[in-house]
Amino acid sequence: MLTMCLLIGQSCKTRWTEAERQAFAAQCEQTDSVQGLGLSLVGFTYPEVASVLVHEVSGNTIVDSFYAETDNGSFDSIRTTYYARINRTLYLGHHYMFYIQGQKPYILSGMKMMMWAQWTMMSEGYGCVMGEYVLNGKTHEHDSGITLMKKGFKYPWQ
Numbered sequence: 001m002l003t004m005c006l007l008i009g010q011s012c013k014t015r016w017t018e019a020e021r022q023a024f025a026a027q028c029e030q031t032d033s034v035q036g037l038g039l040s041l042v043g044f045t046y047p048e049v050a051s052v053l054v055h056e057v058s059g060n061t062i063v064d065s066f067y068a069e070t071d072n073g074s075f076d077s078i079r080t081t082y083y084a085r086i087n088r089t090l091y092l093g094h095h096y097m098f099y100i101q102g103q104k105p106y107i108l109s110g111m112k113m114m115m116w117a118q119w120t121m122m123s124e125g126y127g128c129v130m131g132e133y134v135l136n137g138k139t140h141e142h143d144s145g146i147t148l149m150k151k152g153f154k155y156p157w158q
Contacts, residue, residue: 014123021126024115028128031113033091037130039068039084039146043153044100046072049082053099056090063094080155092130098148106148110134116144 016024041049052068066088074083090096095109112132118125129144140146 016124024126028113028115031128033089034130035089037086037090039148041082041084041148043080043150044082048101052084055097056094057097058094103151106136108133108135
Protein backbone atom coordinates (compact mmCIF):
# COMPACT_ATOMS: atom_id res chain seq x y z
CA MET A 1 0.00 0.00 0.00
CA LEU A 2 2.78 2.43 0.92
CA THR A 3 4.55 1.88 -2.40
CA MET A 4 1.28 2.41 -4.26
CA CYS A 5 0.70 5.68 -2.40
CA LEU A 6 4.17 6.93 -3.25
CA LEU A 7 3.78 6.05 -6.92
CA ILE A 8 0.49 7.86 -7.36
CA GLY A 9 1.39 10.76 -5.04
CA GLN A 10 -1.26 10.12 -2.42
CA SER A 11 -0.68 10.55 1.26
CA CYS A 12 -0.78 7.33 3.23
CA LYS A 13 -0.06 8.74 6.65
CA THR A 14 -0.87 6.59 9.62
CA ARG A 15 -1.76 8.21 12.92
CA TRP A 16 -2.02 6.80 16.40
CA THR A 17 -5.22 7.40 18.28
CA GLU A 18 -5.05 9.10 21.65
CA ALA A 19 -6.04 5.79 23.28
CA GLU A 20 -3.17 3.98 21.49
CA ARG A 21 -0.69 6.65 22.63
CA GLN A 22 -1.88 6.50 26.23
CA ALA A 23 -1.80 2.70 26.31
CA PHE A 24 1.71 2.62 24.83
CA ALA A 25 2.96 5.32 27.24
CA ALA A 26 1.55 3.40 30.22
CA GLN A 27 3.17 0.17 29.04
CA CYS A 28 6.48 1.94 28.42
CA GLU A 29 6.52 3.52 31.89
CA GLN A 30 6.09 0.04 33.41
CA THR A 31 9.24 -1.23 31.67
CA ASP A 32 11.86 -2.13 34.27
CA SER A 33 14.85 -2.88 32.05
CA VAL A 34 16.67 -1.82 28.91
CA GLN A 35 18.85 -3.79 26.49
CA GLY A 36 21.59 -2.81 24.07
CA LEU A 37 22.51 0.46 25.77
CA GLY A 38 25.09 2.50 23.84
CA LEU A 39 27.81 4.70 25.30
CA SER A 40 29.86 7.53 23.84
CA LEU A 41 33.37 7.67 25.29
CA VAL A 42 34.78 11.16 24.67
CA GLY A 43 38.41 12.27 24.93
CA PHE A 44 39.92 8.86 25.61
CA THR A 45 42.51 6.82 23.75
CA TYR A 46 41.51 3.33 22.72
CA PRO A 47 43.75 1.62 25.31
CA GLU A 48 41.95 3.62 28.03
CA VAL A 49 38.49 2.45 26.93
CA ALA A 50 39.25 -0.97 25.48
CA SER A 51 38.15 -2.53 28.79
CA VAL A 52 35.42 -0.49 30.48
CA LEU A 53 34.52 -2.44 33.63
CA VAL A 54 30.93 -2.06 34.77
CA HIS A 55 29.60 -2.96 38.23
CA GLU A 56 25.85 -3.47 38.56
CA VAL A 57 24.77 -2.39 42.04
CA SER A 58 21.48 -3.13 43.79
CA GLY A 59 21.13 -1.31 47.09
CA ASN A 60 24.70 -1.39 48.40
CA THR A 61 25.59 -4.77 46.88
CA ILE A 62 27.47 -5.44 43.64
CA VAL A 63 25.29 -8.04 41.93
CA ASP A 64 27.24 -8.38 38.68
CA SER A 65 30.37 -7.20 36.89
CA PHE A 66 30.95 -7.15 33.14
CA TYR A 67 32.69 -5.18 30.41
CA ALA A 68 31.20 -2.74 27.91
CA GLU A 69 32.21 -3.71 24.37
CA THR A 70 34.17 -0.82 22.85
CA ASP A 71 34.52 -0.91 19.07
CA ASN A 72 38.06 0.04 18.06
CA GLY A 73 36.81 0.86 14.55
CA SER A 74 34.20 3.30 15.87
CA PHE A 75 36.55 6.24 16.49
CA ASP A 76 35.10 9.60 15.44
CA SER A 77 38.16 11.84 15.09
CA ILE A 78 36.17 15.07 14.87
CA ARG A 79 34.35 14.46 18.15
CA THR A 80 37.26 12.45 19.65
CA THR A 81 34.78 9.72 20.53
CA TYR A 82 34.72 5.94 20.70
CA TYR A 83 31.43 4.05 20.89
CA ALA A 84 30.67 1.12 23.15
CA ARG A 85 27.65 -1.10 23.69
CA ILE A 86 26.38 -3.03 26.65
CA ASN A 87 24.91 -6.22 25.22
CA ARG A 88 22.95 -7.31 28.25
CA THR A 89 19.90 -6.33 30.24
CA LEU A 90 20.25 -3.31 32.54
CA TYR A 91 17.68 -2.92 35.32
CA LEU A 92 16.31 0.56 35.88
CA GLY A 93 16.15 0.10 39.66
CA HIS A 94 19.88 -0.63 39.85
CA HIS A 95 22.77 1.72 39.35
CA TYR A 96 25.88 1.11 37.31
CA MET A 97 29.46 2.13 37.97
CA PHE A 98 31.74 2.50 34.92
CA TYR A 99 35.47 2.18 35.56
CA ILE A 100 37.80 3.70 32.99
CA GLN A 101 41.55 3.71 33.42
CA GLY A 102 42.77 6.81 35.27
CA GLN A 103 39.26 8.13 36.07
CA LYS A 104 36.97 8.15 39.07
CA PRO A 105 34.00 5.85 38.46
CA TYR A 106 31.11 7.23 36.41
CA ILE A 107 27.82 6.42 38.16
CA LEU A 108 24.62 5.89 36.16
CA SER A 109 21.37 5.79 38.14
CA GLY A 110 17.78 7.05 38.14
CA MET A 111 17.05 5.60 34.71
CA LYS A 112 13.50 6.00 33.38
CA MET A 113 11.82 4.77 30.25
CA MET A 114 9.77 7.18 28.18
CA MET A 115 7.67 7.18 25.06
CA TRP A 116 9.63 8.85 22.29
CA ALA A 117 8.15 10.12 19.02
CA GLN A 118 9.63 8.44 15.94
CA TRP A 119 8.21 10.14 12.90
CA THR A 120 8.85 9.22 9.30
CA MET A 121 7.72 11.05 6.19
CA MET A 122 4.67 8.84 5.96
CA SER A 123 3.73 7.85 9.49
CA GLU A 124 3.57 8.69 13.14
CA GLY A 125 5.27 6.24 15.45
CA TYR A 126 6.55 5.93 18.97
CA GLY A 127 9.27 3.97 20.69
CA CYS A 128 10.04 3.21 24.30
CA VAL A 129 13.56 4.38 25.20
CA MET A 130 15.63 5.01 28.29
CA GLY A 131 15.42 8.78 27.92
CA GLU A 132 16.04 10.06 31.43
CA TYR A 133 18.87 9.23 33.80
CA VAL A 134 21.31 10.61 36.36
CA LEU A 135 25.02 10.50 35.54
CA ASN A 136 27.42 11.46 38.33
CA GLY A 137 24.63 13.32 40.11
CA LYS A 138 23.52 15.35 37.07
CA THR A 139 20.02 14.69 35.70
CA HIS A 140 19.69 14.22 31.94
CA GLU A 141 16.14 14.55 30.60
CA HIS A 142 14.96 13.71 27.07
CA ASP A 143 18.45 12.37 26.37
CA SER A 144 18.95 8.79 25.29
CA GLY A 145 22.69 9.10 24.66
CA ILE A 146 24.96 8.38 27.60
CA THR A 147 28.28 10.19 27.22
CA LEU A 148 31.25 9.48 29.46
CA MET A 149 33.71 12.34 28.99
CA LYS A 150 37.30 12.17 30.19
CA LYS A 151 37.77 14.49 33.15
CA GLY A 152 39.49 17.67 32.02
CA PHE A 153 38.99 16.96 28.30
CA LYS A 154 38.22 19.93 26.07
CA TYR A 155 37.34 19.77 22.41
CA PRO A 156 39.99 21.37 20.18
CA TRP A 157 37.57 24.11 19.13
CA GLN A 158 36.83 25.19 22.72
